[in-house]
Amino acid sequence: MEYANLEQRILNAYLTMFPEFVPAQSAEVSISEQKDFYDLMKRLYQLLFHDPSLVVPTLHEDDAFPSRYKKGYGKPELETNVLKIKNAVEKLLQTMFRIGQGSDPKPNKRQLKILSALGIEDLKKLPTAWVWMSNRPGATQAAFTYCLFREDYVYSVDVYARLLGEEVFHRLERWMISHGYKPYDITSENGKLTLAYANPAWGSEPPRGGNEYKIKHTGISAQYDAYVGNPTALGLCIPYGMKNFLENFDSMNQKVKDFVIERTKKCDGCRYCVQTDKTGTRPLACMPINYKQTEYKLCPYFPGYNYAWTSIDDKLVDNLIEMLAFMDTFADGIVQRKKET
Incomplete structure (x- = not known):
């Protein structure tokens, strides 16, 4: 998709991530409300997408990071400009959420115009469901933002x-649902x-999200980062x-x-695994794997x-199904060892 400016690219995320309408059937407000x-x-996100100058004063040429880790692109101003539009929208949504709670967040001129x-x-006469989504037990700005009316429905699956x-x-x-995920x-x-x-099977603690850090369960994680190509x-x-x-x-x-050899990082001598070793004697953490007459030194960290x-x-x-099934055979043993340490 082509964007007229960077701000439009970031704003499009709200439309892209906006789920289908799935109302709460037994709520204090009606389905029509x-x-x-x-x-x-939805009109809000369409309005901002078509006219980003409503929310920020300066628009910038469209651009995007080649990867979500933002390294090696040489454009520090890009991240600054991404944060400006993102923060402006989140402050608008925060203001709307707080207005619904009956507080007085003092909207600025741009917000009032929107x-x-x-x-x-x-601001004292708001749609009934606006007030409900701001005040119901466990109300969050995220649920308000994406109209997550039902607490027993996972909206992001459809998205x-x-x-x-x-x-x-x-x-x-x-496959995952049939295996208890x-x-x-x-x-x-x-x-x-x-x-x-x-x-x-790996524990009752809900996942944190993401798949890079402190992962304690098998599964998948999906995300949308508008700043990436x-x-x-x-x-x-x-x-x-x-x-x-x-x-x-x-x-x-x-x-x-085959999947593990293809995807697991081969040791490149970065020495992250021994960065705290002041003696210089600790061996690298890479693990030697012999496969098809070739030795690979595979990194066990942050897969x-x-x-x-x-x-x-x-x-x-x-491949994902095969890998998940393989890892799950170790759930009981690994979980038990973690409890003992």
């Missing part, structure tokens, strides 16, 4: 199925709505790093072995960086 609020929020364009002239491809995504989903909407303070599937990403969740699984490389079937994709197909889904 929920639909009115849903339509208002609200007026939505037909909100009197990421649409972004990644309905047929292939649902094939992976069906559970989906979660993961929301954050910076307005992101991400998806996680986690296998409770390919904004949608799906990652494999590998609990506690690769060490436990590389130690059992010989027990993998050939498909899993999520390599096990991530911006699109999925049937071959990848096959």
